[in-house]
Every structure is written in structure tokens, then in C-alpha cells.
Amino acid sequence: MKKTFGALSAARPVRSALFVLAAALSPAAAGAWPTWMRLPEQVSTYAPRIDDMFHLIMWITGVIFVLVEGVLLLFLWKYRSRPGREVHYTHGNNRLEVIWTIIPALICVMLALLSRRIWEDVKEHMPHDALEIRVTGEQFAWNILYPGPDGKFGTPDDIATLNQLHFPVGKAVVATLSSKDVIHSFFLPEFRVKQDAVPGMKTRIWFEANKVGHWEIACAELCGLGHFRMKGFVTVDTPEEYQKWLAEQSAAQAADNAPAAAAAPAPPAAAPEAAPAPAAAPEKGGTS
């Protein structure tokens, strides 16, 4: 069973209280702050949890920032040089040292423990019963592979698209990332998804959309001169529309493959395996 990834867990009152505080005080919730000071809209189920963590850190560091800079300015004003100023001669205070070592340490460890739970749920625990896809980066495009009607990869009915990622709302997607050439990074800003696609490695990530719409895939890891235009498109459909799209793709692909299949048995285009077998071929191509 897939877990429910709500923002709160009743069993952990302290943690819940902290997140409620963060969420309540977050500029997004207040709605008062301009768009450019807010995180993008939240399209995945775990986006609110990540954003709550962001806002919690923002408030904690914000308070520390105001206190430290405030004290700094206060001291600069209060102890500015004046004739006859008596200097308080001291070499320090061990009790203070202990206090200001322990408090930051506690805050930092608390933040680490809170973060750990979200991180586990987002990156370690893959949901069962998910839609499996493969995403293979290359300079400078995203190859997206669907298992097709038989639900298996590496069969002729696999559906391959270029830069077009479709999936239904309300269903978890598990994507296996890899790359043909250099490292890319699969970035869906509104989904709070980012994961490098590394050649020679297969990295699994999951995400689940909570609304229907159109967004973009960005490449977040420098991958060469076309890095900036390595853009893909995300469409989150209703389940019915998704099935319709899948059927269309399947039909189109069958039509495309028919003449090609007659000439060469192997289906072109798609990268069925993340790391294609090494071909005995020309010398190392210096590309840029």
C-alpha cells in the first residue's frame, strides 16, 4: 500500500506543531508576498512537505538573522567610540561559550532529524503499484519510455516519446533515470523533483501529481552548449485522457514502425536499455 503523505502526523505533536507554525507563517499561506518571493505552485503530493521544511528553516534562520544582525548593530551603536568610554576588559566567558555551542547544535540536529523523515519518504521509499517509466537524458533532450500495453519494457509495444512526459493525476509514477552521454538532471520545479541522470547508473525516483495541467522539465546539471534548451514538457492528464493519449501514441508508433520494421527488425528511436551495448565503432569523438 502506498503511504499517505500528508503534511502532518498526529503521532508527533512537536513536529506537527513546528510544521503548522511554519505553514501558517509561510509567505505562500499569507498570500501577502509578491510572487517572486514565493516558491512555485505545488503540484506533487510531497511538495507541501518539502515547502514546509523550507519555510521552517526560513523562519528559524530568519529569526537568528534578525537577532544576530540586530545585536551587531546595537553594539556598534552603543559602544561606538566616545571620549572617556570605559572598555569592559574581558577575555571571554566559558558559560556563554557552552550555551552558544549547545543551542545551535540542538537546532541543527533537530532540523536534520525533521528533514530525514521527508527525505526517506521522497527518495528512499518507492511506492508500489506505480506507473513505471524510463527517462534517459541525452545532449539535449529527454527520451521517455513507457512499457506499452503489455506493461513490460524491452518489447516492441514500448512507447517512446521525445520531451513529452504524460501521466495521470493521482497515480504515483516511478521513473528510472539514466543518460546516454553526460550527466543531466531531471528537474520538475513545480513537483519539487530533482534527480541527476547519470550515464552507467539507474536511479529510481517517484512523484505523484495532485492536479491536472501543463508544466516543464528543466535540465539542472550543466550538460554542454545546449544545456539551456534541454527542455521537456509535462502533461498531467485525467486517467481517461491519459489512456486516450497512450492509445494514440501506441497507434502512431505502430504506424511509424511498420515500414521500418520491414527493413530492420530492431525498433529505432527509443533507448530500451539505459546503457546501450558498446558498439565497435569509430574513434572517440571530441564534441563540445
Next chain:
Amino acid sequence: MSTVAVPREAHAPAPHAHAHAAPTSFWRKYIFSLDHKVIGKQYMFYALFMLVIGGLLATLVRYQLAWPGRPLPFMGKLAPEGMPGGQMLPEFYNSLFTMHATIMIFFAVMPLLIGAFGNYVVPIQIGARDMAFPKLNMASFWTAVPGAVVIIWSFFVTGGAAAGGWTSYAPLSAVQPRGQTLWLIALLILGLSSLLTAVNFITTIINMRAPGLSFFRLPLTVWALFITAVLLLLALPVLSAAMIMLLFDRTLGTTFFLPTGLIVSGQPLTNAGGGQPLLWQHLFWFFGHPEVYIMILPAMGITSEILPVFSRKPVFGYRAMAYSMMGIAGLGWIVWGHHMFQSGMNPILGTTFMISTMVIAVPSAIKTFNWLGTLWGGNIHFATPMLNALSFVSMFVIGGLSGVFMASTPVDIFIHDTYFIVGHIHYVLFGGSLFGAFAGLYYWYPKMFGRMMSERWGKIHWAITFVTFNLVFFPMHFLGMRGMPRRIYDYTQYTHLKGLQPMNQFMTISLFVLGLGQLILVANFFLSMRRGRPAGNNPWHANTLEWQTTSPPPHENFTGRIPTVYRGPYEYSVPGHGSDYWPQSEPGGPAPAHHG
């Protein structure tokens, strides 16, 4: 280390044989000098020159971000291949930010903080006549010069300079044009230079302290540079090893970082196989994270030096300052994985690195609170060095706090490789290291050149820099929050980023002002050499040994005997003492128990 002052023989012969008479020929005096003071100045000019180049590259980067694709006609003539007709090409843009970061980190900030201030200040502050190995010192500098020549040369080879980012992630860096090879060679040369420097600093500080100058009487600048040198000595070989492996992958057909089955531009790489791209990242960041502290520790030391002088008060928590620097240096070795949370490294390992990363915030917090404690109850003078040191403190707070966001693994998912990171590193490296360097420059200039810089122009320069720095770099956090990736030639390709152009334009215009403001520093720097008010030995009424000799100090630093040290470096406003400072070398009175 015992803190009992054991006076050593003041005239212990240095463990090297160099002439005691000052050299007279032009070449020996100014070019191939063995004198640490000349070498320090050489490093300073070297670093400031490269700082200008790095800054100009940044200006071009920001121009493109403000007005993507808008031609810049004069650049069409200067760089016809990268900007034909003044129109910037994506690969040239990638070279620009790669070289901006490379030059700023390795050729500007490190030589300025370590090569220039370290070389100039450390021997005098510890009461030595020179570095332990003057010839090695000269060799360090003259090894760094070809490094700079190669890195600048790389702009002019086919395909342009390296364009794989300063992190040069493989396999991209393995298939880049020739500029990347020169990048590797330049950094290998420079790495050798830094290693020589590190050995020299460590030896000098351990062996050549003046009589009575125990470790816990050392100025914090010396502590900082000592720890920095240890980090350099241990971290650089790792980078060098990784770079040699990459160089072999590029030229000899090895496959350390190339996995099986790479197809680049439709061409299978025949020699690829068996390698692991993440190995590069592990090696690079194992060096790279200590490197961050290599660049910030000296600035922390300079700040800790200047705050007591201009607060007329002992530094608060001297030992806490020294121990926290050691803590940073120790923890710095186990946090590298936080650069790799989204790399495909096992997420469980991510949790481990998150915890160590959160913990390393603690020593930085300790230092910040001790700086505030130093100001508390002081008699604060706002001279230019102090203004820059205070800027270091306040900007380092921002850089430190923004680091907590990335340390949290789930938050890092979103902000990793976005402008949020770019904002963070600039608050640490510009707001931190560079303000620290400016503070040191204004503070030691009178010692180095015997004349004062203009206070008025120094303050104007500081004000412009401080304000525009924040206008350029603070909005980067907002860009990152909107999801704008770093290293991106044209973000307006993306619908969700189009709206960010006005903010980018604002930042770029602020950068122009920031850049122009630096001309004031250049003018002040050069004009004051001739026109500045004579400084005298000790214009700031400071305690450390460099202020107890002439400005500039004579050949071998001290006329007559090496001074004996009687107390810690920050004895300001000692109750019952006549003046509000008490030089380390001035006899009399029991040494305060705390430092003795």
C-alpha cells in the same frame, strides 16, 4: 602544546642559508626575490590582476542574463569566436562562468588571502626574519605564474576555454574541447604551487616563532593560516590525483570516469567502459569542501585580528576561536557528500552527510558569537579596515544561514543547482572572503607601503561595495526560489522563468555600479603609495609584532634582535596599564593569566 613561555635563543640561525645582506640588483630585489615581503606583494598584484579578469568575466555573464541574446558590438571584435557580431554563443557563456569561478577561486581569492597576506604577515607576526624556506617560497610564486598564463592562454585555443563548470563533472569534462585540458594543466601547476606554500607555512609557524611566542599567544591570523595550510596540504593531493585521472581519460584513453556504452553526439566512445562518473564528484568534493574553508578561514583570521584592534578590547574567547577553527578543519573532511545529495548517491548516505553538515554550522556560529562578544563593551572605531571586517561578519551570517537550507536534504531537492546556491556561495566567498581580504588590505597597507590609504575614499569604496554587493547577490535567493537553474545561458526559454528578467536586469545594473566602485579602490591603492600620509610604525596602535617594526619593515623584518614576546596578542585596554594597547614585545607587568 605547552603554553608556558620558553624563551628561545633570539638569534637561532635560520635552517637555511640565505644572504643576510639585502640584495641590490633589480632582478634579485623585485623579481626573483627570496624576501617573503616582496613575494607577498607579488602575490597581491597577481591576485588583484586576476580578480579584475574574473570580475570582467562575471560582468559578461550578468549582461547575458539581463539581456539574453542582445549583441554587444565591441565584444564582437574582442572575442570574434565566442561572440560573433557581439552575439554571445552558448558555449562561450559556459566558458565565461566556468572561468569566472575558476579564476576567482584559484587565482584571486586563494593567492590574495594565503599568498599575499599569509606571506607578508605571518613571518613578521611570529617574529621570524623570513619563511623557513625562502627559495621554496620564491618557487611557489613562480610556479603560480605559469598556471595563470596557461589558464588565460586557454581562452585562445580552438573551442575556447573550459566550459564544463568549475566543478568539471565527468563525463562532460572528458569530452569537452581542448580548453579543458589546459584547465587541468593550469590547476595542476597551481596545485603544486599551493602545496609548496602549505609546507612552508606549516614549517615556519611550528619552528620559527619568536622567544615567548607560544601557540596560544599567536595572533588568530596565524592560527587561521596554519590550519589553512594543513587543509591545503591534505586536500590538494586528492584534487591533483583526480585531475591527473581526468587528464588520462582525455589524452591516454583510460576510463576512470567513463562508464560502458557512452554515446556522445551519436558517436559511441570506443574507449569508454568500466568507469564511474560519481567517482569524480567524490574526489572533487573531498577536496572541494575543505577548499571552501581554505578560502574562508584566513578571512576569519583577519576579521578576528581587526575586531579587537578597533574595539580596543581583547578578542572574546581566544581559545574558542582557535578551537572552533580546528573544529571546522576537522569536520570539513566529512561533509563533502552534501554537494551530491541529488547525484544518485545512495539516499541513506545523504542523511549521514546532512547530519555532519548541520553539525559544521556550530563552529561557525561559535565564531560569530565571539565576534559579537568582542564588540560588546568595546570602544569601537569605524576605520575602513573595521568597516570591512564588520561587513565580513554580517555577510558571513547570511552565507552561513543560507547554507542551512541546502544542508536539509529534502529542501536541497528543490534548490540544488539553482541560483539559491549561487547566492549562498557569493555570500560566503564575496561577502565573506573578499570583504575579509579588503579588510586585510586596508589594515596592512600602511605596513606594506609605509603610507596610509585615504580614509575618506576607503569609506566611500566600502559603502558602494557593501550596498551594491547586497543588491546583486541577495535577489539570487529569490531567483533560486522560483526555480531558476544556475549555469543557464537563456532562462527565458522556460515559461516559468520568463518573468524573472526584470530582477536579473536590476542585479546586472547593480553589478555595473559594484564594478565601477572598485576603481576607487584601485585609485586609492596606487595614489596612496606616493601621496598617502606616512604611516609610522604603528598607525592603528596594535599589539602584534608586525606593528613593532618599521613600515615597511627592513630586510629580515627586525633591526637588531628578534623581539621577545611577553603576552597574548590582544591585550587592549588592560586596567591599570597606561595606554589602551600593550604590544606583545613590550616587557613589564605580569602576563594576564588567561593567555599566559
